[in-house]
Structures are given as structure tokens and as C-alpha cells.
Amino acid sequence: MNAAFQALGQSSADVSATTTVLSHRADDLAGLIAASEKLDRDLQNAPIDRQIADTDLVLSGLVKVEDAIGSGIDQTSAVTQELDTVMSGNAGNLAHILAGGPATVNQLRVVASELDAVIVGVNPALPCLMQAVLETRSAFSGRDANGHYVRVQIVPTNNGSPPPSSCSSGSPTSQTAPLHDQDLIALLLGN
Numbered sequence: 001m002n003a004a005f006q007a008l009g010q011s012s013a014d015v016s017a018t019t020t021v022l023s024h025r026a027d028d029l030a031g032l033i034a035a036s037e038k039l040d041r042d043l044q045n046a047p048i049d050r051q052i053a054d055t056d057l058v059l060s061g062l063v064k065v066e067d068a069i070g071s072g073i074d075q076t077s078a079v080t081q082e083l084d085t086v087m088s089g090n091a092g093n094l095a096h097i098l099a100g101g102p103a104t105v106n107q108l109r110v111v112a113s114e115l116d117a118v119i120v121g122v123n124p125a126l127p128c129l130m131q132a133v134l135e136t137r138s139a140f141s142g143r144d145a146n147g148h149y150v151r152v153q154i155v156p157t158n159n160g161s162p163p164p165s166s167c168s169s170g171s172p173t174s175q176t177a178p179l180h181d182q183d184l185i186a187l188l189l190g191n
Contacts, residue, residue, distance in 0.1 A: 022029070
């Protein structure tokens, strides 16, 4: 027993130092205990059941689309393999086509500029062309009982001179008023 008392006497200095440190840290320990109690209350009141149900719902949804994701990956792989097959056999052809690209673009620019010139030339005559479309329909609409074309029309001239070239007031033989854009659209589309 003496040995036990002697050992206790030797460790009393260590216990005294520990007690001193703990007494200086009493406020920190009280804060730690309060925070621990708050954490326990939060964990008790936390909607863990709802979070588990939400997690279960998410995992169930992932299981449902797992097959779709897998088949999507398989299809992507198959398409990539087919594309690789196509590309590997046609690399030379593709290189030739791509090499001719700039020249083709230049030729398309030339064609576009020529078409632009044609459109610029046709635009002033467009009202006359629209009138011609309507009059052509009128000219070929005359038929007899057998379905044969029977219209004869005299085109008067002014003392042998040709009719005026402006179609804005209608041609001298026109049976209809001049045609406007909306009228032509209605004629062609049936509106």
C-alpha cells in the first residue's frame, strides 16, 4: 500500500497541472458542451427519414435510366465505329473534296454575282411579267364546247407603231387591270 501512496504522490503534480489547465479552459469546455448538446438536438430533429427517402428516390430514378444510359453509350460506340470505318476508307476522297473547297466557293461567288445581275435586270420588268402571267391565263382560257381553243384577239397599234412598252397602265389588249404583287401571289397560291 505504501507503494501505491508513493505512486499517487508522484502523480499528484501531473494531476495538479492538468486541473490548472482545465480550470483556465472552463469557458471553452462549457462552450464545447453547449455546442455538443445543440448538435445532438439538431441530429434528433433533422429530417433524416425524408433525406433517406429522397436519396432512395434519386437512386431509383438512376436505376430506371441506367439501361437507357447504357444503350445510349452502346449506340454512340456503334456510330463512332461506323464513322471510323467510313472515314478510314475515304480519307483520300475527303482530302480531295476539302482541297477543292476554296475553288468551289470562288465559283459559287461568281455564280451568285451573275445571278444578282440577272435579278437586278429582271426586277424593273417584274410588274410587266406579272401582268403577262395573268394575261396568259386569260388568253388561254377561251374554249368552245369541244374544249378547243377559240379566242382570237386583235392587237391594235398606233399607225403601225408598236404598243407602248410600259405595262403600268396595262397593255392595250389587256382585259384586266394591272397586276400587283399581292394579286399575283393570290393567283398562284389560290388565296
